[in-house]
Amino acid sequence: MRANRLALVLTVTVLLAGAPALMAQGGRFEFSGHYGRWSLNPLGGAAEKLIGDAIETELRDRILETIREDHPDLTLTAYEQAVVFDSSGDDFRAGFRWYPKGHRGSFSLGVSVGKSTFKVMPTAAANMALQDTGTLETAAFAGAASASAVVKATSFLLTFRWDIAPRAVVHPYITFGGGISTSKALDDSIVAYSYSGQLSGASIPAETVEGSEAKTLRELRDEALADPDNDFPIPNFLPFLQLNLGLKARLTKSVHLCVDAGIFNGLMASAGIALRI
Secondary structure: OHHHHHHHHHHHHHHHHHHHHHHHOOOEEEEEEEEEEEEOHHHOHHHHHHHHHHHHHHHHHHHHHHHHHHOOOEEEEEEEEEEEEEEEEEEEEEEEEEEOOHHHOOEEEEEEEEEEEEEEEEEEEEEEEEEEOOOOOEEEEEEEEEEEEEEEEEEEEEEEEEEOOOOOOEEEEEEEEEEEEOOOHHHHOEEEEEEEEEEEEOOEEEEEEEEEEEEEHHHHHHHHHHOOOOOOOOOOOOEEEEEEEEEEEEOOOOEEEEEEEEEEOOEEEEEEEEEEO
16 A cells, blocks of 8 residues: 555656646646546446346355255255345545646546445345255245445546537536556455345245355455466456546636546546646
8 A cells, every 4th residue: 555655646746846847838737626426326227137147146055055054955946036236436536637738738638546435235035946855845945135345445547538629618528548446445345245034845944044244355356366267367456447428617717617427437427626727
């Protein structure tokens, strides 16, 4: 973490030290602060299917594993689940942009640092049909499960922006870029789930089956790296991708208001203020 902070301080120092020379050539810096709200909810059914597919195998296996601790002869014959999810999040970000052609320029290059929190919270109704391999008697499980994935990350972004008709008082712009989080995001981000339901059968009195687990992204990463069948490289940071459409309103020659919406590891809408010098 100290190395990341040192790199940021050195980068800012070098850029600010060169600012007078760059401004003398006609360019301009723009400093800005933004606040954004994040969500996957607008994706509707597509998001529910994506989340449902992601948790189906894990949830099914965990419930079955718990059941078989007391009933080792039961095997799964059918499984159904219905998923409903909610998501929310926010992003606080500060940064600066360099406009090589000054106030009338269209293209700019930006660097920013931000603190993001993303939450995905699905709930599921789970139903299992089971059969005893010895007696062939059937049993059933009906219950509910909830999960949460909370990602907390400090990220550094490099972005490219094109202002359309920059001389207009109000004009649109397009921003594209990406970046990475600090490695601490793997320790601060947690994936957790819990489930509870009733198991019953012809020779099984109704009983409660429940369980829960929580792990950090680093623990999940370490488990994946320890798996000999894993062939995919797993980084020690979280990647970020940004693609936004926005509007900029000029209040004075130097002060601008910005609002935009687009992709930021999900969907995000944000607003902020920019000061150009």
